[in-house]
Amino acid sequence: DVKVTQSSRYLVKRTGEKVFLECVQDMDHENMFWYRQDPGLGLRLIYFSYDVKMKEKGDIPEGYSVSREKKERFSLILESASTNQTSMYLCASSKESNGYTFGSGTRLTVV
């Protein structure tokens, strides 16, 4: 069964910490995405990547960075976590213009 795996289901971090969210897919997909989802705001695109070492800003990149050193892995980095980054973070991958496969999500709480 093909999968997108996010390393943590729940995370609690302190304000100011550097936070790494990892995502791995086993489908050889070119495209990978990071979204956050908040009640009433829907899915908001943070960053995406369409190839190794390539990245594009989404709608809300401020306070985040990403890394894609290998095709199967796409990491989201919160440089200095803040309470307004408390959210559900969803990773997804896709091949060309096909639909996404989502990971199970990471619920991050910043205290």
Add this chain to the structure above:
Amino acid sequence: QKEVEQNSGPLSVPEGAIASLNCTYSDRGSQSFFWYRQYSGKSPELIMFIYSNGDKEDGRFTAQLNKASQYVSLLIRDSQPSDSATYLCAVHQTGANNLFFGTGTRLTVIP
């Protein structure tokens, strides 16, 4: 104007009825259309996609696309309580690497 618009609901239907979920999009050149189901606390899962005008049926689900009206819908026949979830409409716009999501419609099927 948002790229993809959905009625946020909630939409309530009795068990066994037809649930009708609607979505409009702004980019006339959009080519691919997707419906995702998201249970509370879970990540979205792809349930239907449609590329051509008309209807596409898969079990109890039917996706309908009308590109002239920039409208896509999802019909769920014989609705079950297990269909209670938020349904997200997503559109792939020409030239974009990412999907554009609506904010979702919350469906409740009443036993």
